[in-house]
Amino acid sequence: MTVQDNPLQNFNISAFQNDLLTWYYTNKRDLPWRQDQDPYKVWVSEIMLQQTKVDTVIPYFNNFIEKFPTVYDLAAAEEQAVLKAWEGLGYYSRARNLQHAVREVVENYGGTVPDDPKQLEGLKGIGSYTKGAILSIAYNQPEPAVDGNVMRVFSRVLNIDDDIALPKTKKLFESVTGEVISHEDPSSFNQAIMDLGATICTPKSPACLVCPVQEHCEAFKLGIEQQLPIKTKAKKNKKMPYAVLLLRNEEGKVAIEQRPEEGLLANLWQFPMVPLQELEMELLENWFYAHYGVRVKLGKKQGEFKHVFSHLTWELGIYPAVLMEQAEQVTSLTFVDEAELGNYPFPVSHQKMMQFL
Ligand code: SF4
Structure with missing residues (x-):
């Protein structure tokens, strides 16, 4: 870290929350898993969205929920039927882990997706991001949900130039997001950051001129938004x-x-x-x-x-x-x-x- 020993020094958290949430309330994407805050649906959607674009996920999500509308239906299904519903989406271990974890929810938690971080984390396939997404979106708890999109947005807003490919950088962003997240509406806050990263603060050409948090963005002020985040290249394919x-x-x-x-x-x-x-x-x-x-x-x-x-x-x-x-x-x-x-x-x-x- 360079100047970011405390990246939130001089950062106006409440003004940032306010601008972000005001934008989100009128611009949020109409996504099928947002129709209610059912933790099972949030969970399924977040697992599908790992490594996969929203447009691709939507028909898969609708079909999956139609076939397996509750944790009980998914727990009781044949694995081959679950894989069939996942066919084409890739990263099939996601589907197997999801079903494994859902069976645990039925057996150990009476069919209710836990709202306790430790219990959630103990379920197969649930890492810190999915845990944060379920707790915040479905249970309205002020938990950070940090993935590549969120790191990109905050690396730009706060001018953090640590390598986002490193696990310790993710920890840094979790701690930053944990401080910035709205306690009044953490569900919308996390979804707003996700939407901002997906529609405005995009990887290659961020639309800074229409960005609702431009006023708070260090990278924009310095004209370095295209240079952030820093990410070392993955191993050769x-x-x-x-x-x-x-x-x-x-x-x-x-x-x-x-x-x-x-x-x-x-x-x-x-x-x-x-x-x-x-x-x-x-x-x-x-x-x-x-x-x-x-x-x-x-x-x-x-x-x-x-x-x-x-x-x-x-x-x-x-x-x-x-x-x-x-x-x-x-x-x-x-x-x-x-x-x-x-x-x-x-x-x-x-x-x-x-x-x-
Ligand atoms: S001003 Fe630009 S770089 Fe900063 S958050 Fe908005 S879109 Fe991203």
Whole structure:
């Protein structure tokens, strides 16, 4: 920290709250999870909004709440049905953790989402941000809810140039937000900061000229709003080449398999994928026999595309293949009719491959 040993020195907290809230009351976004302050809906929306844009989340949220309107419905649902409702949204561990935590709420808290910070924090998938969002938005408690958007806004307003990629910087912003948050209306305060970050104080080109808190903003005064926040670059994204097989048996059924229970896209379904990092294409059929216990014949490549995750990129080549002979041993592949593929939750990259079938 530079001059920010006390970033709130000379900062007029009540005038800031007043300007922000006045703007929010007339400009707040009309979002489906804002129709009531049901803590379960706030929770679902906040989990969906992690890593995902509001416009993308809205139809998913509506569909999810229609399917699982209460904690009891979500707790009782099959995991595959929950993943199906999450299909396309990505970061599927969010859905599994949410259901796991909701089951705990039903078992341990009589179906009421806890309003106690310690109890909330003990639930799977609830970190400091989600905890703060539920407590403030649904229970009107003056708890900070700090994510990247909130850090961006406050780094500019208070001219804080600490690296927001570091965990200790998040702590600093939590402490700052904890002091600035309105005690009269903490629910609106946190949502107002979120809206400001999403619609006005945006990452690349903040609309300072129409900003309701411009008068309080140090970065604007100094003309450095584009230079904040400071964020060190994430690690390099690793490239992972794969051959994806659209494999049919003699009845024309298509081979799919379920991904492992842990890790990336856990428990979702996919067409079989052969890692090509250390494998020559000529050996692919042998590799397939060794791993799946079935002999296949590969056709010519039909297409290719990339799918980028936060830490790695799949480079996917798509190949038609036919089943030649099945070995004795049990294979992990399941053969299904093309029309049945819709019953299984697939990650987006594999949904796109269906056009090649
Ligand atoms: S004045 Fe500009 S930089 Fe400052 S909070 Fe508003 S939009 Fe962000």
